[in-house]
Amino acid sequence: MRKVAITRFAQxxxxxxxxxxxxxxxRISKEVLDKAGxxxxxVGCVMIASxxxxxxxxxxxxxxxxxxxxxxxxEGTRAEDSMFALIxxxxxxxxxxxxxxxxxxxxxxxxxPDNDTLTGFFADPFYMRPLGINExxxxxxxxxxxxxxxxxxxxxxxxxxxxxLGNALFNPYAHMKKRVTVDDVLxxxxxxxxxxALECAPKSEGVASVLLASGDAAERFTDKPVWIKGFGTSMDxxxxxxxxxxxxxxxxxxxxxxxxxxxxxPRKEIDLAEICEPYAxxxxxxxxxLGFCPDGEGGKLIDSGETQMYRAFPVNPSGGVxxxxxxxxxxxxxxxxxxxxxRGRAGEHQVDxxxxxxxxxxxxxxxxxxxxxxxxxx
Amino acid sequence: MTKEYGTIxxxxxxxxxxxxxxxxxxxxxxxxxxxxxxxxxxTCGKVFVPAKTFCPDCYSDLDDWMDVSxxxxxxxxxxxxxxxxxxxxQPPYALGLIRLDGTDCxxxxxxxxxxxxxxxxxxxxxxxxxxxxxxWSKEKHADIHDISCFEPLKS
Numbered sequence: 001m002r003k004v005a006i007t008r009f010a011q012x013x014x015x016x017x018x019x020x021x022x023x024x025x026x027r028i029s030k031e032v033l034d035k036a037g038x039x040x041x042x043v044g045c046v047m048i049a050s051x052x053x054x055x056x057x058x059x060x061x062x063x064x065x066x067x068x069x070x071x072x073x074x075e076g077t078r079a080e081d082s083m084f085a086l087i088x089x090x091x092x093x094x095x096x097x098x099x100x101x102x103x104x105x106x107x108x109x110x111x112x113p114d115n116d117t118l119t120g121f122f123a124d125p126f127y128m129r130p131l132g133i134n135e136x137x138x139x140x141x142x143x144x145x146x147x148x149x150x151x152x153x154x155x156x157x158x159x160x161x162x163x164x165l166g167n168a169l170f171n172p173y174a175h176m177k178k179r180v181t182v183d184d185v186l187x188x189x190x191x192x193x194x195x196x197a198l199e200c201a202p203k204s205e206g207v208a209s210v211l212l213a214s215g216d217a218a219e220r221f222t223d224k225p226v227w228i229k230g231f232g233t234s235m236d237x238x239x240x241x242x243x244x245x246x247x248x249x250x251x252x253x254x255x256x257x258x259x260x261x262x263x264x265x266p267r268k269e270i271d272l273a274e275i276c277e278p279y280a281x282x283x284x285x286x287x288x289x290l291g292f293c294p295d296g297e298g299g300k301l302i303d304s305g306e307t308q309m310y311r312a313f314p315v316n317p318s319g320g321v322x323x324x325x326x327x328x329x330x331x332x333x334x335x336x337x338x339x340x341x342x343r344g345r346a347g348e349h350q351v352d353x354x355x356x357x358x359x360x361x362x363x364x365x366x367x368x369x370x371x372x373x374x375x376x377x378x
Numbered sequence: 379m380t381k382e383y384g385t386i387x388x389x390x391x392x393x394x395x396x397x398x399x400x401x402x403x404x405x406x407x408x409x410x411x412x413x414x415x416x417x418x419x420x421t422c423g424k425v426f427v428p429a430k431t432f433c434p435d436c437y438s439d440l441d442d443w444m445d446v447s448x449x450x451x452x453x454x455x456x457x458x459x460x461x462x463x464x465x466x467x468q469p470p471y472a473l474g475l476i477r478l479d480g481t482d483c484x485x486x487x488x489x490x491x492x493x494x495x496x497x498x499x500x501x502x503x504x505x506x507x508x509x510x511x512x513x514w515s516k517e518k519h520a521d522i523h524d525i526s527c528f529e530p531l532k533s
Contacts, residue, residue, distance in 0.1 A: 018383030057390055114462040125396050126406075127428055130522050131473060131486055132458065132466035140456035141475050148454070148506045193457040193497075237434050241475065241484035242426070245454075 003215030004090045005225035006376070008035040009336045011208040014175025014324050016110040021056060025068030028207040029104045033070065036211050036221040043211075044098035046071030047089040049082035049105035051328050054118045056108070069104040069209075082208065083331030083362030083372035087231045089212050099217040103210045105329035109203035115327070122365060124238070133240065136200060138366035139279040140192040142245040146285055147194070149246060150296035154194060157281035158185035159302045161198045161322055164277070167309050168319025170349035173333070175204040175324045185280075199280035199322070206326020208333055226339040229357075230263070230375040232256025238369070245367050250289035253371040257359075258291075261375035266291040266359075270375075272314045272341055272351060273359040274334035278321050282368065286361060287315065290373070314351045317341065331362025335374060342378040401431040404443075409524035412514050416481055418442040424482040447479035448512040449531065455489055455504050457497075470494050476510055476528055487512075487522075491529030503530050 010031040017024055033040060048065045052058045066072045079085040082105035089101040112118060119135035146152055162182055168174035180198060188197040211221060218225040234249035234256070254266070263269045273290065277283035284298025292313070293301045301307060307315035316322075318337040321330050338358035340346040355378070362372045398406065401417070405428045408415040416427035417440035424433065427446050432439055455474040472489040490513060492500050510528040518524040 018381070057388070113464070116460075116462040117464045120464070125394070126398060126402055127522055128486060130466060131488065132471070133473070133486060137456050137458060137473055140458075141454040141473075144456065145454040145475075145506075190457075190459045193459065195456075197460075239434075239483070241486055242434060 002094050002096060004093045004228045005213050005215065005218035005222075006228065006335070006339050007211045007213045007218050007221035007225055008032050009208070009210040009339060010035070011173050011333060011336050012206055013173050014204055014206070017108070017205050021058075021106065021108055021111075022064045022068040024108060024205075024207050025065065025104065025106050028209045029069045029102065032102065032209040032211050038100070038211070038221065040070040041074065042100075043070065043074060043102050044100040045092060046074055046076035047085045047092070047101055047103045048076060048078040049080065049085035049103070049328050049332065050078060050107070051080055054121055055112055055327055056106075057111070065106060068106070069102065080328060081331060081362060081364045081370070081372070082329050083335070083360070083374065084233065086210065086212075086332060086335060086374065087233060087372060090228050090231060093212055093214050099214045101212045103212060103332065105206070105208050105332045107204075107206050107326040107329045109205050109326055112203060115201075115203050128240065133366065135278065135366060136192045136195065138240055139282065140195045141240070142285075142367040143194055143279065143281045145245055146281055150299070152281070152284065152296070152299040154186060155182050156299035156302055157199060157284065158182045158196070160277065160280040160283045161185045163302070163308060164280075164283070164316050164320040164322040165198070167317050167349060168323030170347075171318050171323070172347070173324065174319040176202050177319065177323060195279060201278040201321045201325035204324050204326045206324065206329040206333060208329045208336055210332065210336065224343050224378075226342050227377045228374060229377045230257040230259070230261030231373065232258075232260065233370070233372040235370045236368070240366055243367075246285065248289070248368050248371070250286055250363075250368060250371040250373075253373045254290050257373040257375050261377075263375065267293070267313070270357050270359050271353060271355040272317065272338065273361070274318060274320070274338045275316055275361045276321050276330055276334060276363045277316070278325060278330075278363075280322060283315060283320065286363075286368070290359065290361065309349065310352045312353075317346070317349050317351050331360070331372065334360040334362060335376070338376050342376060399431065401429050405429045406520040406522070406524070409522070410518045410520045414446050414448055414478065414512065416444045416446040418444055425480060426483055427478055427481045427485050444480075446481055450476045450478035450481075450485065450510060452504055452508040452510050453477055453484055453506065457494060457500070474510065474528055487525055488527035489529070490527030
């Protein structure tokens with residue numbers, strides 16, 4: 001089978017940008033092409049991730065996204081989630097039709113209405129939307145169930161925010177960075193009980209761009225390719241009431257990625273994980289579902305300290321989504337962080353250990369309706 | 379909000395008219411008569427509420443209609459405290475995931491009849507497995523708000 005490499009990438013910093021969406025998109029996409037020494041019309045095709053209507057107030061995406069990402073008059077398509085876009089791009093290379101694909105994901109959170117306003121539109125207009133179901137209320141249901149079923153404590157959930165916001169202090173690309181205590185988290189404003197403000201991800205700016213290349217082409221662009229060894233996605237039912245919120249589709253997505261990458265013991269064979277946790281407790285739940293600890297033991301995992309940046313099994317050394325939440329782009333930020341750690345070039349937040357294999361996870365929809373997992377290797 | 383750089387402000391208002399379809403028309407007409415309708419899958423036996431046209435698991439037609447119980451047990455809940463643009467109502471308000479008796483999924487609705495000024499008591503009253511019952515709105519419009527909320531049963 002062909003191989004797929006991440007060759008070059010760029011990401012915007014978490015600070016708010018006064019650039020308009022098209023210019024913002026252009027700068028990051030162009031940076032990647034410049035790093036690769038590639039002209040716009042030499043790219044095989046472009047894969048965009050954006051949410052034009054809700055997160056940009058624009059339709060259709062062709063108006064802005066294509067020119068900004070350099071895709072005009074080349075070939076391209078678009079996904080609503082950046083991890084899916086990355087996976088579709090990898091498939092295009094695996095198909096043999098393309099040697100290079102530029103993946104660009106686009107969100108300007110500072111321009112949008114509140115996350116809860118926007119994610120409320122994910123709900124159907126007949127039943128869930130008129131009741132105020134959005135990403136936060138769905139996550140609050142999930143958190144309470146998680147605590148009730150497994151005895152995970154509010155303190156254990158809060159520890160995720162302490163770790164991730166602290167890690168973000170060392171990451172120039174993060175948006176929210178703060179040294180906080182468990183008490184600070186527990187005493188922050190209640191958003192949707194039991195969720196506190198510091199346990200909910202912000203709304204961030206984020207354009208991220210990655211140039212993928214086939215195994216043969218990769219050496220033209222980099223001497224440090226990061227290989228996509230496996231990927232998997234899976235989706236749960238739409239209606240929250242039809243789902244077991246503590247046993248969703250992440251296990252399935254992970255199994256698909258592990259099988260493709262030949263991973264049998266994820267906790268032993270993976271050196272580092274970048275996980276998409278728009279709500280603090282989700283990092284614990286997702287760690288269980290990814291097979292890093294047994295079901296119900298996510299609380300023990302954070303208590304052990306093993307997932308801290310300089311310990312045995314770093315999870316979200318970047319600060320994760322709690323520190324940087326450019327909605328559609330958040331998965332691709334995880335991929336870029338994992339690739340930087342593998343290259344040993346993550347700067348101040350480079351972990352201590354040698355990272356050979358890393359996992360990047362993305363999720364969107366209510367309480368993890370859709371999951372994607374990518375395994376990267378140096 | 380004023381920014382230090384130039385911006386254009388525009389509020390987008392778009393009117394839509396969504397078709398309910400036969401199943402949901404019947405479900406919402408039922409609410410108007412203070413009935414909660416579900417449908418049962420002939421293959422897996424699961425009872426869905428609100429009624430569905432097809433079983434999402436077996437992917438086959440559902441035409442076995444049931445007048446389901448208006449009482450059930452609480453699986454999870456949240457008390458919304460924070461405001462956001464376009465919110466369905468002014469916080470605080472509570473939402474519950476409710477397993478109506480005899481059904482095989484959770485029904486979502488508002489929770490009422492709870493004193494939120496005493497959270498400790500509220501948490502005790504709403505712990506997993508708490509029994510709740512539908513309370514109906516006086517005015518009905520054949521929509522989800524025909525049910526006013528679910529309230530804890532006096533134990």
